Amino acid sequence: MGGISKQRASKACNRCRAKKSRCSGGYPCSKCKSSDAPCIFGYPNESKRKVFSEHYVRTLETQQFKLVAGLQTMYFLLLATNSWPGKKLPERKGNPLVHDLLDRLGLLETGKNGTDHEGSGRRRGRIRHISECH
Numbered sequence: 792m793g794g795i796s797k798q799r800a801s802k803a804c805n806r807c808r809a810k811k812s813r814c815s816g817g818y819p820c821s822k823c824k825s826s827d828a829p830c831i832f833g834y835p836n837e838s839k840r841k842v843f844s845e846h847y848v849r850t851l852e853t854q855q856f857k858l859v860a861g862l863q864t865m866y867f868l869l870l871a872t873n874s875w876p877g878k879k880l881p882e883r884k885g886n887p888l889v890h891d892l893l894d895r896l897g898l899l900e901t902g903k904n905g906t907d908h909e910g911s912g913r914r915r916g917r918i919r920h921i922s923e924c925h
Contacts (some may be wrong), residue, residue: 805831819890827859827888859889866892 806823807814815821819830863886869875877895880887893899 805833824888824890825883827883827890862889862892863887 802816803814804816804820804823806828807820810822812822818832819828823830866875866880866887870879880891880895890899
């Protein structure tokens with residue numbers, strides 16, 4: 792082939808690719824949604840990959856856990872006072888998925904025609920800054 796290698800189009804999200812599991816390809820994919828994990832599509836660029844310390848990663852994971860817990864607590868408080876916009880969200884293991892919470896609050900946005908910003912046709916959300924919502 793003349794030494795030129797073709798880069799295959801990414802069909803699986805990064806998490807499914809790392810776990811070597813079949814990805815549904817939607818946004819979020821079914822496995823990421825059921826795990827309430829971030830679903831990211833893209834080509835990993837090994838040469839530019841940053842290495843973060845274990846302490847930094849643990850700090851980010853702890854912060855994310857606390858933010859998710861706080862968001863879910865606020866959801867249940869709003870639900871209890873009938874202040875939640877719309878119907879009750881489906882729950883998994885007793886809690887709504889973060890993606891569903893952000894979507895209901897209008898904090899996710901997609902590109903034109905419901906696709907991502909790269910135009911691959913996959914539906915992908917971007918968390919909007921709170922100032923963009925008002």
